[in-house]
Amino acid sequence: MSATTKNRYDVAIIGAGPAGMAAAVEVTKAGLSAIVLDEQPAPGGQIYRGIETSDEKRTKILGPDYAAGRDIARAFRDSRAEYLPGATVWNIDSALGIDVSLGQGSKHIQAGAIVVATGAIERPTPMPGWTLPGVTTAGALQILLKANGVVSDDVVFVGSGPLLSLIAAQMLKAGVKPRAIVETVPQSRYVAALKHLPAALGAASYLLKGMAMMLSLRRAGVPIYRDATGIRIEGNGKAEAVTFTSGGKSHRLETTSVALHQGIVPNQQVTRLLRCEHEWNKSQHCFVPKVDEYFETTMADVYVAGDGAGIGGAVAARLRGRLAGLRIAEKAGRGNAQERRSVTDALMREAKIRPLLETLYAPSPEILAPADETLVCRCEEVTAGDIRKAVDLGAPGPNQVKSFLRSGMGPCQGRMCGLAVSEIIASRRGEPISEIGYYRIRPPLKPLLLSELAALESEEAVPVDLADESAALH
Amino acid sequence: MKADTIVIGGGLVGAAIAYGLAREGEKVDLLDEGDVAFRASRGNFGLVWVQTKGLKMPEYARWTRRSADVWPEFSDTLLEETGVSTAYHKPGGVHVCVDEEELEEQVKILNRMNQEHGAEYYGARVLSRAELDDMLPGLGPDVVGGTYSPHDGHASPLYLMRALHAGLLKNGGRYHPNARGIEIERDGGHFAVRTPAGTFTGAKLVLAAGLGNRDLGEMVGLDIPVEPLKGQILVTERTAPLFTMPTHVVRQTDEGSIMIGDSHEDEGFDTTSKPRVMADIAARALRAFPFLKDLRVVRSWAALRVMSPDGHPIYQQSETHPGAFSVNCHSGVTLAGAHAMALAPMIARGRLDDDMAAFSARRFNVQAR
Amino acid sequence: MFKRAEETGAPALSFTFEGKPLKARSGDTIAAALLAADERIFRTTPVTETPRGPFCLMGVCFDCLVEIDGVPNRQACMVQVEEGMQVRRQSGSAEVIS
Numbered sequence: 001m002s003a004t005t006k007n008r009y010d011v012a013i014i015g016a017g018p019a020g021m022a023a024a025v026e027v028t029k030a031g032l033s034a035i036v037l038d039e040q041p042a043p044g045g046q047i048y049r050g051i052e053t054s055d056e057k058r059t060k061i062l063g064p065d066y067a068a069g070r071d072i073a074r075a076f077r078d079s080r081a082e083y084l085p086g087a088t089v090w091n092i093d094s095a096l097g098i099d100v101s102l103g104q105g106s107k108h109i110q111a112g113a114i115v116v117a118t119g120a121i122e123r124p125t126p127m128p129g130w131t132l133p134g135v136t137t138a139g140a141l142q143i144l145l146k147a148n149g150v151v152s153d154d155v156v157f158v159g160s161g162p163l164l165s166l167i168a169a170q171m172l173k174a175g176v177k178p179r180a181i182v183e184t185v186p187q188s189r190y191v192a193a194l195k196h197l198p199a200a201l202g203a204a205s206y207l208l209k210g211m212a213m214m215l216s217l218r219r220a221g222v223p224i225y226r227d228a229t230g231i232r233i234e235g236n237g238k239a240e241a242v243t244f245t246s247g248g249k250s251h252r253l254e255t256t257s258v259a260l261h262q263g264i265v266p267n268q269q270v271t272r273l274l275r276c277e278h279e280w281n282k283s284q285h286c287f288v289p290k291v292d293e294y295f296e297t298t299m300a301d302v303y304v305a306g307d308g309a310g311i312g313g314a315v316a317a318r319l320r321g322r323l324a325g326l327r328i329a330e331k332a333g334r335g336n337a338q339e340r341r342s343v344t345d346a347l348m349r350e351a352k353i354r355p356l357l358e359t360l361y362a363p364s365p366e367i368l369a370p371a372d373e374t375l376v377c378r379c380e381e382v383t384a385g386d387i388r389k390a391v392d393l394g395a396p397g398p399n400q401v402k403s404f405l406r407s408g409m410g411p412c413q414g415r416m417c418g419l420a421v422s423e424i425i426a427s428r429r430g431e432p433i434s435e436i437g438y439y440r441i442r443p444p445l446k447p448l449l450l451s452e453l454a455a456l457e458s459e460e461a462v463p464v465d466l467a468d469e470s471a472a473l474h
Numbered sequence: 475m476k477a478d479t480i481v482i483g484g485g486l487v488g489a490a491i492a493y494g495l496a497r498e499g500e501k502v503d504l505l506d507e508g509d510v511a512f513r514a515s516r517g518n519f520g521l522v523w524v525q526t527k528g529l530k531m532p533e534y535a536r537w538t539r540r541s542a543d544v545w546p547e548f549s550d551t552l553l554e555e556t557g558v559s560t561a562y563h564k565p566g567g568v569h570v571c572v573d574e575e576e577l578e579e580q581v582k583i584l585n586r587m588n589q590e591h592g593a594e595y596y597g598a599r600v601l602s603r604a605e606l607d608d609m610l611p612g613l614g615p616d617v618v619g620g621t622y623s624p625h626d627g628h629a630s631p632l633y634l635m636r637a638l639h640a641g642l643l644k645n646g647g648r649y650h651p652n653a654r655g656i657e658i659e660r661d662g663g664h665f666a667v668r669t670p671a672g673t674f675t676g677a678k679l680v681l682a683a684g685l686g687n688r689d690l691g692e693m694v695g696l697d698i699p700v701e702p703l704k705g706q707i708l709v710t711e712r713t714a715p716l717f718t719m720p721t722h723v724v725r726q727t728d729e730g731s732i733m734i735g736d737s738h739e740d741e742g743f744d745t746t747s748k749p750r751v752m753a754d755i756a757a758r759a760l761r762a763f764p765f766l767k768d769l770r771v772v773r774s775w776a777a778l779r780v781m782s783p784d785g786h787p788i789y790q791q792s793e794t795h796p797g798a799f800s801v802n803c804h805s806g807v808t809l810a811g812a813h814a815m816a817l818a819p820m821i822a823r824g825r826l827d828d829d830m831a832a833f834s835a836r837r838f839n840v841q842a843r
Numbered sequence: 844m845f846k847r848a849e850e851t852g853a854p855a856l857s858f859t860f861e862g863k864p865l866k867a868r869s870g871d872t873i874a875a876a877l878l879a880a881d882e883r884i885f886r887t888t889p890v891t892e893t894p895r896g897p898f899c900l901m902g903v904c905f906d907c908l909v910e911i912d913g914v915p916n917r918q919a920c921m922v923q924v925e926e927g928m929q930v931r932r933q934s935g936s937a938e939v940i941s
Contacts, residue, residue: 039902039921041923046901053870055851057849058848058849061923063847084902095877098844121899121901121903122899131893131895131898131906132894133883133884133885133895133896134883134896135892135898136896136897136898136900137898137899137900139899139901140897140898140899140900140901143900143901144845144878144900145848147870147872148868148870148871148872148875148879149846149847149848149849150845150846150875150878150879151845151846151847151848152844152845152846153844153846154844159856173850174848175848176846237884238883238884238894238896240935256844256883257844261928267903292869302885378895378898378904378906379905380890381888381891381893383891410905411904411905411908411916412903412904415903415904416898416899416903416904446902447905447916
């Protein structure tokens with residue numbers, strides 16, 4: 001694996017998490033040339049962040065599921081895939097040409113197939129006080145622990161989802177006790193989730209892990225508040241307390257660190273940029289790109305592996321990456337149908353736990369319908385009330401609302417508000433969110449220096465033909 | 475409920491006319507497409523620009539000037555009625571020239587405009603590099619001079635759109651999204667417009683559907699030969715106030731973003747952003763203002779200008795279908811003042827003023843013969 | 844408050860935040876190093892000049908923007924600390940010309 005000046009590859013893979021790494025291994029094993037582009041300085045994605053540098057002690061804290069990333073990263077490093085860390089993809093064109101920013105200049109890469117393995121982001125969680133310093137996503141605290149061994153000793157975890165208790169349990173193992181867990185899961189959900197239990201028993205190990213985590217938190221005396229509502233984060237200039245109602249009583253917990261989590265959702269920026277078709281996944285409560293059984297999108301030769309194709313977890317992400325890779329190889333006449341079928345079977349087993357999780361941990365109604373004065377677009381500081389007023393002016397969807405209010409026009413380019421904005425419009429208009437749609441995404445995918453853009457070199461696009469032997473790695 | 479006038483097209487052109495008609499006391503139905511449409515208005519650069527406009531058509535030069543003259547009152551009225559500021563400023567505007575050839579061309583244009591309209595009326599003047607340095611920050615070494623017009627200014631196209639929509643509702647008009655005009659029929663003395671959101675009827679009809687006017691025009695006996703001309707613009711992150719006035723390619727918004735325009739590409743109906751063109755736009759802006767290099771582009775936009783064969787607007791009432799008007803232009807912001815405050819009253823009266831005859835699309839038929 | 848959960852052998856780096864000398868470990872992002880020093884406020888917003896700090900730490904929220912060695916609007920969670928870096932809070936809209 002070495003960086004070269006080469007710019008034509010059979011396969012370009014965006015993202016070096018489990019899906020991207022697995023896809024890279026499969027396609028290079030089949031003899032195709034591949035490049036993996038990733039923003040981070042080391043492979044692993046967010047799930048295996050810091051996997052190559054985490055020492056024994058930290059790896060033990062993070063648990064065996066995290067440690068499993070070591071072998072995946074090693075196999076990736078041993079593969080013949082070229083790896084370009086610190087690389088920010090800022091455009092992809094319809095001929096599968098990719099513009100990548102390397103900080104000091106852009107590189108243009110021409111691919112025969114693209115695997116989008118950009119994973120998930122945390123669902124936007126608009127609530128009073130969520131922009132105060134000291135308030136982070138729960139995932140942010142896990143990244144700090146994985147990559148830097150940094151922890152906070154008075155965290156109040158707020159929200160729902162398996163990640164919430166996982167991260168709380170990891171902090172406990174790291175020697176700091178969370179201040180509390182404030183769960184937003186309504187009681188009724190437990191009943192609704194029951195019918196998915198028999199199927200989930202097919203993935204009993206996940207259930208057992210979840211129970212063990214909760215047990216460890218309870219044993220350590222971490223207060224767990226259930227069915228919390230009316231949640232507000234208070235503070236003057238930074239987070240100072242969380243207030244809420246639970247069990248018929250009001251509570252106020254003082255803290256300097258609040259971690260929010262309402263599940264994760266596909267990072268849609270790349271597939272939206274490419275104008276792939278997306279659909280609303282009711283169970284996961286988010287948009288997902290339409291894919292076929294091999295995770296190919298509605299755009300030929302563009303695949304979405306990993307959580308970007310709908311949340312499935314790290315193990316599924318790796319399997320999806322393999323499957324996409326095997327499919328690409330198969331299309332290039334280097335297939336292994338038997339292996340492909342075994343991966344498909346494993347994916348089916350992996351999916352068994354999802355209906356239970358998705359029912360139990362559906363997003364809290366409060367964040368889906370924030371109060372008028374709550375900020376929704378963090379960058380441009382647009383409130384839920386502003387959005388409702390724009391809808392009342394007749395704005396039929398997020399793009400007109402964006403025009404009227406600038407929501408989604410800031411540097412995060414709508415990542416932190418997109419789903420919430422669509423949700424608010426849908427409920428105000430009384431239309432299904434599938435009809436409301438999402439922001440249109442245009443380049444640059446991340447803010448790009450004007451000097452770098454101006455220095456872009458011109459090149460005639462010559463598509464890479466996957467069946468053409470000359471393009472392959474030999 | 476039958477409308478006095480149905481306006482097809484909820485962009486800047488249609489919304490300005492609908493707003494103007496509602497202010498005239500008409501019952502107006504504004505029919506628009508859904509959330510995703512060609513929407514040239516969203517890709518507008520935001521200049522209220524007079525200099526160089528109408529070089530080959532004096533009527534267009536005067537019409538543009540008329541709009542710029544009415545803009546201050548127009549913007550104030552919108553603010554008063556809706557509470558939405560269009561962020562309009564009229565500090566004048568500069569065409570910055572980065573080589574002698576461009577400057578010569580600008581001077582030539584200025585002289586011809588002075589000849590046609592009189593220097594006092596046209597009001598623009600040539601600026602030396604030294605004069606420019608006093609007006610604009612951090613000019614690059616290539617800048618040789620420019621031209622300045624006190625009638626130029628700029629506004630936020632997006633806030634203007636929002637203000638027009640709010641103003642329409644305020645004045646009793648109705649806005650219908652997801653109501654693209656599919657078919658137009660004459661129904662007795664009325665026009666019936668069939669849309670996915672139902673059929674709307676009105677005594678008069680204004681086609682302001684941009685490129686859609688081509689097909690819609692045919693339904694009411696109008697030949698509207700408009701073609702798309704793509705333009706891309708770049709928008710940077712917010713920065714502290716730097717520019718006191720707009721230039722023809724770079725302007726700073728009230729929010730602090732720098733807008734950088736724009737391209738002219740003949741690419742049919744393709745609205746994707748193209749890195750090659752974006753790079754050219756960036757390079758040209760950096761030649762004039764090198765210090766912008768450290769700013770990041772946060773957004774880009776590509777939209778289709780609605781171009782007539784000579785680039786000038788089309789305003790016309792149908793002969794076969796009296797009461798049906800077609801309105802086309804590619805200067806939705808500049809001309810918004812005139813559209814709301816001058817053209818709408820004409821349409822309300824049912825007749826375009828005589829001096830608007832030059833804007834009829836019949837001019838293209840004559841040329842063809 | 845935030846702190847290091849463990850001691851490692853990672854070499855220490857020196858940098859400054861608002862002129863104040865701070866230590867980081869090799870491999871730390873600026874955001875991680877500042878949080879480890881229990882710094883919460885990284886910038887004020889260009890719209891209302893209210894304080895913000897890191898939110899996602901994975902490069903998507905752009906709330907951790909700081910000025911690094913005079914260059915504004917840089918994501919503290921995506922830039923690794925280098926010896927001698929001078930980091931400042933970004934207040935409101937960045938300036939690109941003086």
